[in-house]
Amino acid sequence: MGSLTRRQVLLGGTALAAAGLIPAIPRTPLTPSMKLMQSALAADIARPDYMVRLSANENPYGPARVALKAINATMHLANRYSGDPRPLMKLLADINGVTSENIVVGTGSSEILNVSGLLASLNSGSSVVCADPTYQDLLRYAEANGAEIIRVPVNESLSPDLDAMRAAVRTDTSMVYLVNPNNPIPSVLEKDQMREFVLEMSKDRLVFVDEAYHEYVDSPDYQSMIPLIAEGHNNIIVSRTASKIHGLAGMRVGFGYSHPDLASRMRRLKTGGTNVLAIEAAFASYSDSEFPNFAIRKNKESRAIVEKMCEELGLRYIKSNANFTFIETGMENKYVQEKMREYGILTGRDFPPYHTSWTRVSMSKPEEMEYFVQVYKQLFA
Numbered sequence: 001m002g003s004l005t006r007r008q009v010l011l012g013g014t015a016l017a018a019a020g021l022i023p024a025i026p027r028t029p030l031t032p033s034m035k036l037m038q039s040a041l042a043a044d045i046a047r048p049d050y051m052v053r054l055s056a057n058e059n060p061y062g063p064a065r066v067a068l069k070a071i072n073a074t075m076h077l078a079n080r081y082s083g084d085p086r087p088l089m090k091l092l093a094d095i096n097g098v099t100s101e102n103i104v105v106g107t108g109s110s111e112i113l114n115v116s117g118l119l120a121s122l123n124s125g126s127s128v129v130c131a132d133p134t135y136q137d138l139l140r141y142a143e144a145n146g147a148e149i150i151r152v153p154v155n156e157s158l159s160p161d162l163d164a165m166r167a168a169v170r171t172d173t174s175m176v177y178l179v180n181p182n183n184p185i186p187s188v189l190e191k192d193q194m195r196e197f198v199l200e201m202s203k204d205r206l207v208f209v210d211e212a213y214h215e216y217v218d219s220p221d222y223q224s225m226i227p228l229i230a231e232g233h234n235n236i237i238v239s240r241t242a243s244k245i246h247g248l249a250g251m252r253v254g255f256g257y258s259h260p261d262l263a264s265r266m267r268r269l270k271t272g273g274t275n276v277l278a279i280e281a282a283f284a285s286y287s288d289s290e291f292p293n294f295a296i297r298k299n300k301e302s303r304a305i306v307e308k309m310c311e312e313l314g315l316r317y318i319k320s321n322a323n324f325t326f327i328e329t330g331m332e333n334k335y336v337q338e339k340m341r342e343y344g345i346l347t348g349r350d351f352p353p354y355h356t357s358w359t360r361v362s363m364s365k366p367e368e369m370e371y372f373v374q375v376y377k378q379l380f381a
């Protein structure tokens, strides 16, 4: 590195490529012109000395201070098997208007998704209907256990197409899986249509509604499906997670809400006990609204920064109801990823079939999103 100029260090790979020190990316119709590359080189961008993670829909501020305190206070119990999830279950039951019997605590909501994927594939020859694209954990697990996955493309506004999903259901369909807001496309389903669809579909099969991003939603069109569980409907599972708004992704704690009979079936399929630190951290975090409210406010600020950039540059994007957005850059996602990485920014992976022109960008702190916008404009505007 001794012979590199400060500019080359600041600009990372772009400058290195331009200096002929690493191979240039092969030119494609989507490669920005040399002139644009040069304009990217024209100004030094103050690059953070860490990777800015806009790739995994995490909460950049978490965990909450109260959660950290709870973790510290519980460390000495790490020699004991599992914790007691009952106070946490009671707290969540009170918050959501259900009872503790309705709740399964999982190692992240991923465990709830996996257990449900297993449930959906217990009978041989079963199928799961889902929107495409959507979150893959439950589907992967169901497929690995023998279920066929019936993927129904999203509609023109890139929302799950409920009519087409209804039409895709077969007699062997054991589950319909919906993510609301969806991921990677953060649209929300209209509440009345959603309720009607869930009630209709759950008459003869399980319906799983993944609400990982519930707390970020500000659309009046949206409604959680947990009230259906409170009403006693018995074929519905709703998942939530402490990973997102509560910033506890690394602690691995999430929840399934369902009829008590279904909840006890799911508990029997769980593969592990709950982590003592995670339970205490979640209990503290869910007991206090200050941190989630702060995270929601900051997430809105960040979304506004990125949406403003899209408006300015005339880029199509999906109005986000989550902590990420989906942007039609018009470029191969891998190319965007690669260029952003040169500036210390990690963006979302490929989401076929949208990987040829769309990129998912997770929200981080507003100042990091300002940096993202600066880099994006330098590189591609």
Ligand SMILES: Cc1ncc(COP(=O)(O)O)c(C=O)c1O
Pocket (backbone or CB within 6 Å): 056, 057, 107, 108, 109, 110, 111, 135, 179, 182, 183, 210, 212, 213, 240, 241, 242, 243, 249, 252, 253, 254
């Ligand atoms: C829609 C959706 N569901 C579930 C999860 C998994 O979350 P957890 O950390 O609770 O396992 C994610 C993670 O990104 C997600 O996007």
